[in-house]
Amino acid sequence: MNKSEQFRQSVLNQIEQACQLVKRDPSTVQLLAVSKTHPSQTLREMYTVGQRCFGENYLQEALTKIDELQDLDIEWHFIGHVQRNKTKHLAETFDWVHGVDRLIIAERLSNQRLENQKPLNICIQVNIDGQNSKDGCQSNEVLELVHQISQLPNIRLRGLMVIPAPENYAAFIDAKALFDEVKSQHAQPQDWDTLSMGMSADLEAAIAAGSTMIRVGTALFGARDYSNIS
Ligand SMILES: *Cc1c(COP(=O)(O)O)cnc(C)c1O
Numbered sequence: 001m002n003k004s005e006q007f008r009q010s011v012l013n014q015i016e017q018a019c020q021l022v023k024r025d026p027s028t029v030q031l032l033a034v035s036k037t038h039p040s041q042t043l044r045e046m047y048t049v050g051q052r053c054f055g056e057n058y059l060q061e062a063l064t065k066i067d068e069l070q071d072l073d074i075e076w077h078f079i080g081h082v083q084r085n086k087t088k089h090l091a092e093t094f095d096w097v098h099g100v101d102r103l104i105i106a107e108r109l110s111n112q113r114l115e116n117q118k119p120l121n122i123c124i125q126v127n128i129d130g131q132n133s134k135d136g137c138q139s140n141e142v143l144e145l146v147h148q149i150s151q152l153p154n155i156r157l158r159g160l161m162v163i164p165a166p167e168n169y170a171a172f173i174d175a176k177a178l179f180d181e182v183k184s185q186h187a188q189p190q191d192w193d194t195l196s197m198g199m200s201a202d203l204e205a206a207i208a209a210g211s212t213m214i215r216v217g218t219a220l221f222g223a224r225d226y227s228n229i230s
Contacts, residue, residue, distance in 0.1 A: 004042070005049040007220050011203075015214070018207040029207055032077055032196075034217035036061065037224040040068040046220065047072050055079040055098075055215050059086050066093055079161070079215055081135050088112045096121040098161040098196050101137040106149045113154035120154060123161040123196050126178065129171040134163070139178055146182055159194030159212070172197055172209035179210070
């Protein structure tokens with residue numbers, strides 16, 4: 001087993017154990033490999049051992065890797081902060097965008113998605129624990145945003161994304177409650193299937209609370225070296 005395979009298997013085991021504890025089927029938790037700062041070759045290795053979904057935070061870095069890995073059928077997720085003037089590249093290059101927190105961003109993504117592409121999958125980012133320095137809409141804005149975003153033609157609204165403060169596990173429970181509340185009122189509940197929460201340090205708690213997609217970097221690739229990023 002090479003290092004990529006070892007690390008990935010160990011995270012898959014963690015997922016399985018976390019699911020067992022709360023009697024969930026492990027196939028209901030997707031593993032998104034967060035590959036920011038890591039070179040294309042590392043992603044290629046992770047792909048070779050079975051990983052298909054990768055998450056990136058920095059647009060320029062991501063575009064380079066997407067280009068270098070064109071030969072692989074990777075599903076690309078943008079999990080960074082979405083700037084209004086960067087939506088065109090996101091709309092044209094990614095399969096998913098997790099950090100949508102305003103209608104204008106969703107509208108731009110919808111307008112800029114190309115004719116021949118499938119609708120862009122998005123999650124609404126919620127500032128679930130009300131930290132004022134963080135991105136994300138407020139919880140009480142979510143239902144209205146869902147209503148508005150659901151009507152956009154080139155967008156497939158899939159669910160919520162949260163990044164609570166470290167060890168604030170109660171925030172995972174709040175996110176799940178909000179996720180369920182939206183689902184019960186959603187016009188297309190079958191499309192509302194993604195609760196993106198949990199990272200290397202807190203994936204068990206996130207899974208226990210109902211996460212359907214954990215975003216894992218460090219546990220899969222080791223520590224990050226940000227000096228590679230311009
Ligand atoms: C970097 C990042 C992660 C991965 O964090 P790790 O602690 O390395 O697993 C997950 N989600 C987001 C939004 C990130 O920016």
